[in-house]
Amino acid sequence: MTENPEHQASYAPSAEFAAAANAGAELAELAAADRLAFWAEQADRLHWEQRWTDVLDWSGAPVARWFVGGRLNVAYNCVDRHVDDGHGEQVAIHWEGEPGDSRDITYAELRDEVSRAANYLTELGLEAGDRVAIYMPMIPEAIVAILASARLGLTHSVVFAGFSPSALRQRVDDASARLVITTDGQWRRGKAAPLKEAVDEALYANGDVPHSVEHVLVVRRTGIEVPWTDGRDLWWHETVANADPHHEPRAFDAEHPLFILYTSGTTGKPKGILHTSGGYLTQAAYTHHYVFDHKPGQDVYWCTADIGWVTGHSYIVYGPLANRATQVVYEGTPNFPDEHRHWQIVEKYGVSIYYTAPTLIRTFMKWGRQIPDAHDLSSLRVLGSVGEPINPEAWRWYRTVIGSGKTPIVDTWWQTETGAIMISPLPGVTAAKPGAAQTPLPGVSAQVVDEEGNPVVLGETEANGYLVLDQPWPSMLRGVWGDDERFRETYWARYADRGWYFAGDGARLDPDGDLWVLGRVDDVMNVSGHRISTAEVESALVGHSGVAEAAVVGATDETTGQGIVAFVILTATTENTGDALVNELKAEVSREISPIARPREIHVVPELPKTRSGKIMRRLLRDVAEGRELGDTSTLVDPSVFEQIRADKA
């Protein structure tokens, strides 16, 4: 019988899928019976040099210690262990370069490369606890650099290669990185864009203000000319490539800092989210195994994220490699040389698990189903979604067109701060509902509550509330780098009396008790699955000499989830040149932050709506940006300006 996807409220896995699935219904029962024993069992999927004495120490809340006293080497777990177990010849990475070059790297080769890099970083004098910034496109050396850092106990801070020099500098300074690893340039739609040049610009920025960087290690990727500082700058192919491929890994404490990853908060300054080793790897590996139903040696897994985001950390590097995955890593954009690229890659490698973002699914929908239909996608057996709520229409299209109307879809809710997936269907267990993240994973505990912390009541129309995590979890953040106050204030202050983590998301419980994530409730926007704070974009706009004041909101966008809409007041001496000025301001934001933060629209206005206490009324601006009827505009001297912008959109 063929399925009519239009008419189903939920999609149960087939009996065949369920029978072979890694996770059955018993997983949740086990976790419910004894949560900590359950996590201990998950930790046992890793190799520990020394076993822990206690599963969890929550006495220092909100800073948790998981697997207390345990010692392990994260890179050994992701690489060497599989070689020692006789899988050295298994491909770890099918790497696909944007221009069409490709490389297969086995676990044995990966071990040699990581060892070489570890030996060379040691030769440079780096020691456990030092910070390393990694500013690289999606090439194998980026993964090698991450794993070499982990192997040595260096704390890595990966900075998305689309970020500007000033964003890089801010992150390098905040963490006092001793080393930056980068490339000469990166391929973007057939063109080599400089990257090393951006590092130089970052390090020379701020005039004479000294920085912490001693060396810049550069991988040659595109062959373009690069600026060079003798003594400081080093070529990877002249150093790492010649280093000894043998390196003895040393075990570190389970709570040794593994990485810092910066993410946008509600102020202009990004937060360095800190993750540690044992608990993080446990949950990254656990979730990858069960949520994607990954079978080592059989599946070909592909996560389309960039290593610059947490999804790349947990579901390209740590989770899959800890589970001995064979995975595809693709360097480029989905439409180079044309819109067939992803499906050609799926066909070429026989990809069986594909994990991407709703914004890309909606883009594929726009390009039309004739594109995927021209390919044999029958190898696909699990599809995943992450980064923002997926609208039911996109969910159904994903299942019908990409998943031949039969693959389970896992809509995974989590955050940079949670380190790994928290809420998701299990593909062999859950009857999946399009658009719902549904249930906390076994071992994870979440609630939807009101302002006061009372649980919302199932089945009520008002079952909307705030998403909280009411129990600690192994891969939880351990702090905000260098800012303990901000850590406590942002996540733990709202429900301080209960000791709950506030995620910053709104959610709804349906009458079945399934959870629907509604999106951010703070001043954080979600554009194509990227977190951008309104304050960051405002600060970039007022950085332009012509702008006196700026207010930014995220407005619903058909493709990107939210689009950035800015309202600016010009300085008295600035002439409004219309499109020319608007384009200049958009370019300024791209330059200051990244092209991903480029506003969709900028409106020049004579004033901004503010409360009596001077706070910008963003709700009103969102109504304007989305063409809705405007409520109380009494604080405005001239509401007609906003009314006009609104009317143009309605």
Ligand code: PRX
């Ligand atoms: O608002 C939620 C949204 O993305 C935020 C986390 O962003 P970031 O730290 O950049 O991590 C993205 C990748 C994990 C969340 O607070 N979000 C993420 N996944 C989902 C989601 N919203 C709804 N459904 C999801 N599956």
